[in-house]
Amino acid sequence: MSMLQFVNPGFLWLALLGILPPLIHLLGRRKPRRLRFPPFEFVRRCEEKSRSRRRLRSMLLLVLRTLLLVFVPLAIARPFLAAPAAAQGTGFALQVVILDNSMSASQAAGGETALDRMKQRAREIASATSPANRFVLATAANPPALVTPFPAASPDLAREAIGSVKPTYASTSIGGAVGLARGLVEAAAPQSAKGYLLSDLARHAFREAEDLSIGLGDERVSFEIFDPVPNPGQNLSLVSAEVRGTAEGVRITATIANHSRAAAGTEIKVSIAGAALRPAAVEVPARGTAEAVFETAHDRRSPVFAEVALHPDALTQDNVLPFARPPGRETAVLLVNGDPRTVSHADETFYFERALSAGGEGAFVVMSTFPEALPDDLSRFDAIALLNCGPFATAAATRLDEFVRGGGGLLVSAGDHTDPASHNAMGWLPARFPQSASANAAPGLLVPAAGHPALSPFAGGAEGLGVVKITRRFELVPAPGAQVFLETADGRPLSAAGRHGDGRVIVFGSSLDRDWGDWPIRPSYLPAMGAFVKYLSRGREAWETYELRVGEKRVLKIEACPATLRAAGGNPEPQELQCRAENGGAVATVSGPPEPGLYEITTPAGRTAYLVVRTDPAESDLEKTPREEVEAALGIKGRSALRSLVGFGANEGSGPALWSWVLLAIVLVLGAEQWVTRRG
Amino acid sequence: MNDRPLIDPQVLERLGSLELRARYLVEGTLSGMHASRLSGDNVEFAGHREYVPGEDPKRIDWKAFGRLDRYYIKESLDETNLAVHLAVDCSGSMEYPETGTTKGAYASLLAASLACMALEQGDAAGLYLFPARRVHLPPRASRVYLREIARALETGPREGRASIGAAASELAGMAGRRGLIVLFSDMIDEDPAALDSIIQLSRRGHDVCVFHVLDRSEIGFSASGLTLFCDPESEAQVLVEPDAIREAYLREFGAFLERCRRVCIDAGVDYRLAVTDVPPETALREFLEGRQGRRARA
Structure with missing residues (x-):
């Protein structure tokens, strides 16, 4: 036996408006005006003649207006006759619900969230689904998931599944959820299907020209769109x-x-x-x-x-x-000034210090001193620059040796005060100084071996170095194992880099101020100096910080397996990561945690990295996608609109749509009401 | 005809006594018309009476004064050749509307004015009020008689149900010889033969004129909104939505007016529809012009 059901049963409450006309008729009677009127008999006779006709007219109007107020909500509720599967014989109707539970669905909507409203709507749809028919619920938070059992569930099971949908911090993937639903519709092979897109329609959820339609045989599944928050608040x-x-x-x-x-x-x-x-x-x-x-x-x-x-x-x-x-994420640099001047721009450290400061606040922490005042504890610095320094005390040389071997970086530049003997006496510099400096006429610097990390800013081309004029320099003699990464135009080594212990050393054969050249006033000077110091300080890096988005998958280099992930300062329950050895180290695969926050990856060697997990910034933009675009993407624009209005859609509910007849009844009642009203 | 208003409605309104208002109205009306007064026939001596201060000294019989050294006025037996009978409907229905000029007040002013006019030209004027506690002042030609007529019109009871037929029969008995009978009424009478009794008056040789006094709202049925209509004469009530019966009412009432007019005209009765929002001097002037026309035709 067929059952009368409704697509939007929530609107049936509005049918109670039907009691309004009788109520108004009973309660809203006006107090009559009393009038002593001489031609009373005429009035009485006329009233008697028209009394029965007017009573009939009043009753008719009352009935017609009551019917109007009952029929309109009934039509909006969209009734249909749900036939049991056995009666249909050939299959069942499938309700496909795409529910957007991404982060933006957590936006406030009255006293609840948009997701609460969407779940309520999903429950209504499940309630309106005949027990003989089937229900599919796919969530659109990335990654999309099927919430109901595969391929489809009964409405009762669907209602339970709806309750299990939780809000997430994930980004939106309407396309992914629709793709999932496509496969389910194909697998379930229903007789008919109807789709429901329950989404806040945020702009980020829809890509241009994306096809979100679902096919069923030769037809497209018609979709109903439900936006729980038509007017989003300020965010x-x-x-x-x-x-x-x-x-x-x-x-x-x-x-x-x-x-x-x-x-x-x-x-x-x-x-x-x-x-x-x-x-x-x-x-x-x-x-x-x-x-x-x-x-x-x-x-x-x-x-x-x-x-x-x-x-x-x-x-x-x-x-x-x-x-x-x-x-220690910033590089602490100690500048040892071998030629201090009272005029600031003539000072040995003037250009170098400004070059380090130009890269942005905090990238380098710069302190200055003099050769005679070299601090006892050098471990708090990442790199030391000896700029045009004279002879070193043995104790100072020893501290520098320990500093570099411990992972520190040392930059040695030349100048008028440079004492080649004491520099060469260190014995571990990547280049030796000749006894004296010599003039250099040809402008330009050459990069003999491309790709050296000390010149990383010039990896795409060293044109900027071609205009640099070095007027005087020491013709360096590279040490074994050292790498010459900068030459003067005549092919003589100008700068060499090498390692000593865990640390790194660069020797620059000329001055880094304007005494022996014009490099400090060339644009290439700033990035070059920054790169020099970063190269030197790399031995001190302790751990990395990675930024991930919620749900994002990333492969990270770590020291060794196994690796565990846990929330920093939060839940101490660690999660073991997929990890494998690679190139002497290891790589771990991190599947982005479901919630934003700070996480740390630990390995047997200790703490390795921090993960800062953030939400997708696009989710914060609650701007709506124009409804026409969504309809176009769903393939319902201009096609189902009329069908949906008239209610003759093949996929309407799971049986013959009745609301078109209700609509016809409304038109007839409205016409009758007008006719009776005008008849007076 | 000069259309310039000779009667100031505000002045007319301020004049408290009906007599004064009637005189003011008559003066204004006649001066506007270049009055042509009705002329009487010869006078038959009846006797003398003492002069009353306030009367026109021209009427003093100086011969009698010479003989008796007292003021006497010489009276004739029949001062006029025309007796004007003014019959005014004082039923409850004439007390409409409840605000503004009622039909009764309007009819009284017209009646008093006609009385004034008749007395001023030497004709006799009498008054008959109906239906309740009927008042009858027989026609007399004395000018001071206007005061009595006006007082009766002002103080006369205005209640009860009008019976035009009975009033007409009674008036026919009292009127005696032929005269001018002027009836002021809204003609609302349950008796369908009421009009016939008026026709009977005409057939007995009287010159009959009917002032059909109505308020504009009765003709146009301007009531609106749910209204409890009450009969001012019987206190019966009926609850009506005026919009629902307006069309039928206008049809029926229009037919009633047309029947009144047609029956009167067919019987040679001078029928005048007097709507209370029309200035009374206009009604009076039209009446007088109509009278002149009738006499000319006769």
Whole structure:
């Protein structure tokens, strides 16, 4: 026996509006005006004559208006006759629901979330599905997943499955979920199918010209779109948080994006290792970004574990951004000034120090001293630059030797004060100095061996070095094993690099100020000096920090297997990573954790790396995709719209659609009401 | 005809007594018309009476004064050749509308004005109020008689159900010789033979004129919204949505007016529809012009 069911049963409540006309008729009677009227008899006679006709008309209008108010919600509820599978004989109808549970679905919608509303709608669809028919529920958070049993489930099972859908921090993959559903429709081979896209329709979820249609035989499955939040609220998100060392501590720069079409202000809070800094207020322009800068004292040799948080808004999931900065991430450089001057630009360190500072705040921490005042403890520096230094005391030479062998970097540049004998006496420099310097006439520097890391900025071409004029230099004699990576135009070695212990050394045969050349005023000087120091300090790097997005898969180089992943400072339950040995080291495959936060990978050798897992910034943008584009992608634009309106779609529910008849009844009732009204 | 209004409605409204208003109205109306008064026939001596201060000194019989050294007025037996009988409907239905000029007030002013006019030209004027506690002032030609007529019109009871037929029969008995009978009524009478009794008056030789006094809202049925209509004469009630019966009412009431007019005209009765929003001098002027026309035709 056929059962009357509804596609949108929630609208049936509106049928209660049908009691309004009788209520208005009973309660809304006006108090009559009393009028003493001489031609009373005429009035009475006319009233008597028309009384029965008017009563009939009133009753008719009451009935017709009541019917109108009942029929309209009934039509919106879209009734259909659900025939049992046995009666249909040839198969079942399939309801395919794509439910978007990505991060943006957690946005506020009234007192609940968009996901709550979508789940409620999915439950309604499941309730409207005949027990004989089947239901498919696929979630669109990346990676897409089938929630109901393969290939399809009964409505009862579907309702249970809907309850199990949880909010995620993942990005959206409507295309992936639809692709999954395509396979399921094919596997289930239903008689008919109808699709439901339950999504916030955020712009990031739909790619241009993406085909989201599902085929069933020669036809496309018709889709109904449900957007739980037609007017999303204002949303700001943390795009990035950059931390750099300063001479006194750290500087944190947070970038906040405003995804709304109106400027907005917010409060931003930063806490380092649980200690909160003073909050700041920022004004973010519409569809723009703004930065907030925090500075605080911090031991630069300690790691920084911090969190930036915004004031709650429409989507709170993107309001917190954790980050980590490994210890010694900036290079601490000690400049040993062999030729100090009172005029700053004539000072030996003037250009070199500025070149290191030009690359951005905190990249290098620079301190200056003199050969006679070389600190006893050099271990807190990553690299030392001996700039035009004279003879060294034996003790100083010994400390430099220990420093380099311990992993430090040493740069030796020449000049008028350079004492070749004491330099050569070290014995471990990658090049020896001749007794005296010589003039050089030909302009330009040559790169004999491309790809040396000390010249990494010039890997794409060393044209910038061709204009550098070196007027005087020591014609270096490379040590065995040393690598000459820079020559003067006459082919003489100008700079050589080599290793000593765990450390690295560069010898530069000319001055790094303007005494013996014009390199400091050439554009190539700045990147070259930065690259020199980075090359030298690499031996001190302790651990890496990687940034991943929620759900992102990444292969990382680690020291050795096995490797475990656990949340930093949070759940201590470690997760073993897929790991294999490779090229003397190992690689581990990290499947992005499902929640944003700070994670650490540990190996038998100790802590190896930190993972900063962040949400997809695109998820924070709640801007809608035009509905027409979504309909076009689903293949329903211009095709099913009329069908859906009239209700003659083959895939409507699981049986004959009745609401078109209800619509016809509405038209007839409306016409009758008008006719009766005009008849007076 | 000069259309310039000679009667200031505000002045007319301020004049408290009906007598004064009637005089003011008559003066204004006649001066506007270049009055042509009705002329009487010869006078038959009846006797003398003492002069009352306030009367026209021209009427003093100076010969009698010379003989008796007292003021006497010489009265004739039959001062006029025309007796004007003014019959005014004072039923409850004439007390409409509840605000503004009622039909009764409008009819009273017209009646008093006609009385004034008749008395001023030496004709006799009498008053008959119907239906309740009927008041009858027989026609007299004394000018001071206007005061009594006006007082009766002002103080006369306005209640009960009008019976035009009975009133006409009674008036026929009282009127005696032929005269001018002017009836002021809204003609709302349940008796379908009411009009016939008026025709009977005409057939007995009286010159009959009917002022059909109505309010504009009765003709146009301007009521709106749910209304409890009450009969002012019987207090019966009926609840009606006026919009629902307007068309039928206008049809029926229009037929009633047309029947009144047709029956009167066919019987030689001078029929005048007097709507209360028409200035009374206009109604009066039209009546007088109509009278002149009738006399000329006769």
